[in-house]
Amino acid sequence: MSTTTSTVIGIRLQKLGKLYHFDAGDDDTITPGDHVIVNTKRGPQLGQVINHIAPEDVFNPRAIKAISRKATPRDMVLRQVWQDRELNALITCREQANSLRINQKGDIKFVKAEYNYDGSWLTILYATENKKANIDPLRREMARIFNCNVDMQLIGPRDVAKIIGGYGACGGPRCCSTFLTEFSPVSIKMAKAQGISLSPSEITGVCGRLRCCLVYEYEQYVEAKKMLPGRGKKVMTPHGEGIVRDVRPLKDSVLVQVEDKRYEVTREELEPLAELRALEAKAKAGCSKHESGGCDCGAKN
Numbered sequence: 001m002s003t004t005t006s007t008v009i010g011i012r013l014q015k016l017g018k019l020y021h022f023d024a025g026d027d028d029t030i031t032p033g034d035h036v037i038v039n040t041k042r043g044p045q046l047g048q049v050i051n052h053i054a055p056e057d058v059f060n061p062r063a064i065k066a067i068s069r070k071a072t073p074r075d076m077v078l079r080q081v082w083q084d085r086e087l088n089a090l091i092t093c094r095e096q097a098n099s100l101r102i103n104q105k106g107d108i109k110f111v112k113a114e115y116n117y118d119g120s121w122l123t124i125l126y127a128t129e130n131k132k133a134n135i136d137p138l139r140r141e142m143a144r145i146f147n148c149n150v151d152m153q154l155i156g157p158r159d160v161a162k163i164i165g166g167y168g169a170c171g172g173p174r175c176c177s178t179f180l181t182e183f184s185p186v187s188i189k190m191a192k193a194q195g196i197s198l199s200p201s202e203i204t205g206v207c208g209r210l211r212c213c214l215v216y217e218y219e220q221y222v223e224a225k226k227m228l229p230g231r232g233k234k235v236m237t238p239h240g241e242g243i244v245r246d247v248r249p250l251k252d253s254v255l256v257q258v259e260d261k262r263y264e265v266t267r268e269e270l271e272p273l274a275e276l277r278a279l280e281a282k283a284k285a286g287c288s289k290h291e292s293g294g295c296d297c298g299a300k301n
Contacts, residue, residue, distance in 0.1 A: 035071035046117035082115035161207035224249030
């Protein structure tokens with residue numbers, strides 16, 4: 001009796017999009033880099049295979065849909081044809097929004113138009129903070145003009161920045177537009193742990209949200225700080241007794257003030273002063289079991 005094994009693959013529908021899991025069935029010819037056709041809530045989509053997923057890493061195998069088929073050269077050409085029409089669709093969308101008086105206040109930003117590979121679905125990505133904005137009339141008008149299914153998708157400020165692209169404060173291309181496929185939660189605590197100024201210009205990106213790069217070294221800072229004394233602690237150094245004035249986690253060192261001078265001291269060179277004095281006091285106290293201090297109980301052995 002023969003059995004068939006299914007292969008779970010990770011697929012991206014966009015270059016920097018999320019990874020979705022699909023079932024490739026018993027087709028062992030599908031390899032990373034191949035393109036396949038899959039059915040989604042926005043109709044058939046063309047995606048690229050990124051990797052194979054181990055069965056034990058699949059959270060809910062029954063919820064995984066099967067791919068439709070491998071993409072053909074015709075499918076690839078079709079996708080390019082419809083991608084070339086996206087700018088025209090976006091311009092038309094903005095014109096219709098003005099014509100229908102939907103965006104009179106200018107509080108709706110239509111960012112991008114995306115066709116699926118065969119042009120049967122058109123998705124308009126837009127951003128707004130106006131929760132009362134009614135864009136359903138615009139969706140219906142766009143569906144009439146382009147004679148296809150139209151979906152209006154609300155996106156956040158980080159997604160807008162990702163689509164627009166450009167350069168970040170570091171001088172390089174924005175992380176969200178070059179390699180980030182998902183946005184991680186970012187908090188003020190991460191900036192504080194790294195000693196970064198809490199000035200808005202220092203910790204916020206062009207999207208108006210906390211910079212994604214605050215996440216990158218946060219865990220390393222937390223782990224490194226566990227091994228180093230905090231600011232204000234008294235420590236013993238090769239230069240004498242001093243007080244920690246600054247912590248430099250990534251260098252595994254601290255800045256210690258000894259009298260009127262400051263020295264950078266590595267963790268290996270530090271001795272916690274409180275522990276050192278406690279040991280000295282214990283050594284001077286003698287044996288706690290005998291008043292005379294003389295000991296023959298064997299506690300020292």
